[in-house]
Amino acid sequence: xxLNNLVFAFFLVIILxxxxxxxxxxxxxxxxxxxxxxxxxxxxxxxxxxxxxVSKDGGFFNTSIGEEGPNRVYxxxxxxxxxxxxxxSVYVNFxxxxxxxxxxxxxxxxxxxxxxxxxxRYSDKSLFGVIALEPIQEGxxxxxxxxxxxxxxxxxxxxxxxxxxxxxxxTGVAEEIQALMQCTPDLSExxxxxxxxxLIRRYTACCRTYQGGYVEMPSCRMRWDLYxxxxxxxxxxxxxxxxxxxxxxDNPLITTKDNKESISSKTIAVIVVPVIVLVAIxxxxxVLRRKMKSSKQDMNNKDNxxxxxxxxxxxxxxxxxxxxxxxxxxxxxxxFGAVYKGRFDDxxxxxxxxxxxxxxxxxxxxxxxxxxMARLQPRNLVRLKGFCLERKERxxxxxxxxxSSLDHFLFDPNKRLLIDWDTRYKIITGIARGLLYLHxxxxxxxxxxxxxxxxxxxDEEMNPKISDFxxxxxxxxxxxxxxxRRVAGTLKVSICPSLIANGYMAPEYVKRGKLSLKSDVYSFxxxxxxxxxxxxxxxxxxxxxxxxxxNWREGTSLNLVDEYLRGNRGSRSEMTRCIHIGLLCVQANDxxxxxxxxxxxMLSDTSIxxxxxxxxxxxxxxxxxxxxxxxxxxxxxxxxNSDRFTRNEVTVSTLVPR
Numbered sequence: 001x002x003l004n005n006l007v008f009a010f011f012l013v014i015i016l017x018x019x020x021x022x023x024x025x026x027x028x029x030x031x032x033x034x035x036x037x038x039x040x041x042x043x044x045x046x047x048x049x050x051x052x053x054v055s056k057d058g059g060f061f062n063t064s065i066g067e068e069g070p071n072r073v074y075x076x077x078x079x080x081x082x083x084x085x086x087x088x089s090v091y092v093n094f095x096x097x098x099x100x101x102x103x104x105x106x107x108x109x110x111x112x113x114x115x116x117x118x119x120x121r122y123s124d125k126s127l128f129g130v131i132a133l134e135p136i137q138e139g140x141x142x143x144x145x146x147x148x149x150x151x152x153x154x155x156x157x158x159x160x161x162x163x164x165x166x167x168x169x170x171t172g173v174a175e176e177i178q179a180l181m182q183c184t185p186d187l188s189e190x191x192x193x194x195x196x197x198x199l200i201r202r203y204t205a206c207c208r209t210y211q212g213g214y215v216e217m218p219s220c221r222m223r224w225d226l227y228x229x230x231x232x233x234x235x236x237x238x239x240x241x242x243x244x245x246x247x248x249x250d251n252p253l254i255t256t257k258d259n260k261e262s263i264s265s266k267t268i269a270v271i272v273v274p275v276i277v278l279v280a281i282x283x284x285x286x287v288l289r290r291k292m293k294s295s296k297q298d299m300n301n302k303d304n305x306x307x308x309x310x311x312x313x314x315x316x317x318x319x320x321x322x323x324x325x326x327x328x329x330x331x332x333x334x335x336f337g338a339v340y341k342g343r344f345d346d347x348x349x350x351x352x353x354x355x356x357x358x359x360x361x362x363x364x365x366x367x368x369x370x371x372x373m374a375r376l377q378p379r380n381l382v383r384l385k386g387f388c389l390e391r392k393e394r395x396x397x398x399x400x401x402x403x404s405s406l407d408h409f410l411f412d413p414n415k416r417l418l419i420d421w422d423t424r425y426k427i428i429t430g431i432a433r434g435l436l437y438l439h440x441x442x443x444x445x446x447x448x449x450x451x452x453x454x455x456x457x458x459d460e461e462m463n464p465k466i467s468d469f470x471x472x473x474x475x476x477x478x479x480x481x482x483x484x485r486r487v488a489g490t491l492k493v494s495i496c497p498s499l500i501a502n503g504y505m506a507p508e509y510v511k512r513g514k515l516s517l518k519s520d521v522y523s524f525x526x527x528x529x530x531x532x533x534x535x536x537x538x539x540x541x542x543x544x545x546x547x548x549x550x551n552w553r554e555g556t557s558l559n560l561v562d563e564y565l566r567g568n569r570g571s572r573s574e575m576t577r578c579i580h581i582g583l584l585c586v587q588a589n590d591x592x593x594x595x596x597x598x599x600x601x602m603l604s605d606t607s608i609x610x611x612x613x614x615x616x617x618x619x620x621x622x623x624x625x626x627x628x629x630x631x632x633x634x635x636x637x638x639x640x641n642s643d644r645f646t647r648n649e650v651t652v653s654t655l656v657p658r
Contacts, residue, residue, distance in 0.1 A: 026103035031070075031124055033105055038071040043122060047100055050077040050120065051093035055085040058166050060185050062128050062441065064597075074127045078184050080117030081169030082231040091118040112216040121218055122657075128441060131191040132218035139655070148174040148239060153200045153222070155237045158180045161193035167375040168192050172229050172237035179224040187219060301575055301652035311374060313397055315390035318342065322352055331404075332454075334468070341400060349400035350385060354393070370396065376442060379432030382467040398467070402460050406531075407453035416562070417536050421570025423462050424531050428578060429603055430464040431456060435524055436596040438466075439517050447515060451523035452504045453530060504537070508590055518590040524599070525585025528578055534562035548616060552583060577606065583613035 007222045029276050033039040046065045054077040056062040066072040075097070079088035103109040110121035120126065152174040159170035168183040181199075183192035199215040199222045207213055212225035223229070235276040260390055321342030324327050331339045337355040344350065373384035373396070388395040406427065409415045419427075438446040450468055457465045506522035508514040526537045529548075557579045558572060565575070581602055587593055592614065594602070602608050 010366040026106040026109045026447070031107040033107055035105070038066065039107065039124070041072040042066040042071060044100065046073050046075045047096040047120070048123060050075060050096050051089040054079060054092050055089040059083065059085075059088055060166060062184075062186055062439075064126070065226075067596070070124065072124065073122055073515070074125065075122040076119065076127050076184060076186075076619050077121075078119040078182070080180070080230070081167055081182060082171075083117055088118065089114060092120055093257060110218045112218070112221050119218075119221070127186075129186045129188070130219075131187055131195055148177055150200075150204075151222075152177055152179050152239050153181075153224070155239060157193060157196035157200065157222075159235075159237050160196060165191075166379070170235070171232060172239065172455070173232065174239035176226050177224060178226065178228050178230070179222070180230050181220070183220040192220065196222060212634045272460070311370070311384070311386040313386045313388045313395070315388050315393055315395075317344065318352055318382075318388055318395055320345075321350060323628065325352075325354060342397075351398045351400045353396040353398065355395070373398075375444065376437070376446075378434065379463065380430045380437065380465060382465045401457035401465055401467075403458035403462060405454045406456040406458060406464065409458070410453055410534060410535060412528060417564055419462070421565050424565075425570075425574055425578070426462065427456070428528055428531055428621045429465045429600070431466065431527060432596060432600045432603060433477060433523065434466040435520055436600055439520070439596050445517075447517060448520050448523075449509075449515070451520055451527065453527060456527070506590065507588065514590075516590060517595070518593045521585050521593045521596060521599070522590070524596070525582045525593070528582035528585065529560070532562065532565075532575060532578055532582070533560050534564065548583075552579065552613070570655065573606070577602070577610075580610055583616060584610065586616045587614045588616070589614070 003588050007140075018048050033043075042065050046059060046063065049063070050061060059079040059081070061077045062075075064072060077092045079091065083091070089637055095116060099109050099111055099120055099122070103433045107124040108122070110119065112119040112121075115371070137336045156170045156172035159172070159646060160168050160183060163183075163185065166185055168185045168187065170181055172179045187195065195217060199217065199220060203213065203215050203222070214221065214223035216222075298479075319325070321344050322340045325340055329340045329342065331341050331351060333339070337353055340352045340354060342350045342352050370384070370387050373382075377383055383399045384396065384400060385399055386397040388397070403409075409419050424460050435448070435451070438448060448466065451466070455466065455468045457467050459465060504523045504526050507520040509519050530537050548560060557576055558566065560579060561575050584600065585593055601612060
């Protein structure tokens with residue numbers, strides 16, 4: 001077996017060397033770097049980290065490294081949809097090293113060769129969600145193509161574009177024609193389809209007399225041939241000569257029976273085409289003017305090709321699924337409403353959040369949560385399936401997460417025994433990934449503001465999913481702070497929010513209404529300490545705060561670890577490192593807290609050194625008073641006039657905590 005694997009690896013390397021000889025595209029953008037510069041070091045570090053991370057993330061990994069500015073490096077790795085995790089890692093590793101050796105000083109490069117089933121790309125500009133149609137790589141095989149070609153290409157392009165946020169990949173077969181198309185999954189459905197159709201048009205324009213080949217851009221690729229070069233599945237598109245033609249793309253080969261028919265067609269085209277173009281322009285202007293007039297009143301905003309109408313559920317179907325919101329179906333209740341378990345007729349299980357009319361959550365806040373959740377679909381966030389606005393009901397329909405919330409396990413003396421250290425470490429890392437997505441990797445910079453153990457749901461494999469974005473707010477890329485008139489919490493301010501009572505809320509937010517990304521970092525630090533200790537952070541207040549810090553200073557931090565985990569039930573070094581990270585996150589000075597990018601790096605790379613934390617900022621419950629923050633008029637005006645939805649064009653990360 002070992003010899004067989006060795007032989008396979010040898011031939012794989014030979015194939016890779018031959019295929020990648022001219023596969024790299026080093027972009028001459030005018031922005032070059034020098035050897036041993038900060039950009040060069042960041043590029044080397046980020047490219048060598050791709051193979052491991054891409055296999056962990058299901059075949060697509062998007063990341064960045066370095067301080068904001070010219071030395072920051074962005075990178076993507078994507079494997080073909082039918083690759084195993086092990087093969088994916090091998091291909092990405094080889095391709096990344098080829099880019100390092102081939103592109104000596106270019107700040108942008110990508111490799112997505114027709115014979116190599118992976119993309120590796122880096123740049124000095126943000127890549128996430130941005131469609132890139134240049135440059136183009138092409139390859140052809142010299143023979144003719146058939147009439148079915150255009151139909152198959154369009155069908156496969158549509159299938160690929162309709163994929164998920166983790167995979168936009170499709171294959172197809174029509175008679176002897178085999179086709180494969182793929183986009184980077186951070187693209188919207190419309191952008192993916194645009195990219196693939198651009199490839200199809202490019203191929204038909206240059207290579208219609210050839211059989212077999214590929215065309216690739218940084219954001220998408222297509223390949224076809226007359227032999228099977230992928231692994232067919234049940235989802236593979238299959239067409240035959242009797243299949244109806246597509247309605248949105250021309251067949252690459254259109255022939256006429258004789259010269260007269262050809263001349264007649266050309267004459268008609270010369271007359272009809274200008275008329276059609278003129279009518280289309282007039283119609284477009286008319287539609288555009290109507291849209292501009294009604295845009296302020298239209299709730300059906302679009303983002304990434306997703307329309308709210310497609311998420312709309314009928315009230316009667318939700319009532320039936322939840323047995324008329326039966327108390328037996330209630331999963332829990334918070335300050336804004338109750339959550340019910342439901343089951344549709346097809347067996348699909350859901351969780352329905354039914355908002356209280358008196359909760360103070362207005363239409364704008366409801367729309368905000370719908371729009372946010374519709375745009376946020378990574379695996380560490382609870383997925384929104386739809387919503388309902390009928391009569392006086394306002395409902396959010398989420399995926400059902402079977403294992404309830406983290407607090408049900410963590411603070412129960414019996415269930416706590418079910419989550420060993422490996423599970424707790426996975427939960428910590430998963431929460432960090434989810435927060436990093438909210439803060440930096442999504443198109444919008446989002447502060448959760450309500451992060452706590454009861455808002456961390458656990459799926460069947462105990463993977464964490466962050467829930468409840470009811471208080472989430474959007475920030476511009478350069479706006480990492482805000483002041484708020486109302487201190488938002490799980491309960492109404494007048495009766496002391498449980499966030500404050502349980503110590504999750506950052507002190508600068510409670511005392512002064514000062515809100516920033518570091519407010520979430522503080523809450524995350526509290527969660528880490530609770531996960532490690534198996535105890536609520538409120539027990540660390542007063543003398544507990546001194547106990548925690550003294551144990552850290554004296555090197556006896558393992559005294560803080562849950563008794564169940566002590567001994568040989570987990571990595572002591574991982575526990576100590578997590579306590580260190582948790583203490584860095586709960587420091588009183590928010591400027592000293594690390595970013596979530598830094599936190600994730602510290603969790604994944606033990607070689608990164610960490611600073612000593614200062615005293616935790618846990619509030620003294622006996623003296624804490626909850627008041628509405630009185631902010632300046634200018635601060636209030638700044639909030640009220642800020643854009644509700646703003647693109648996150650720039651993200652900030654550091655390699656070590658400040």
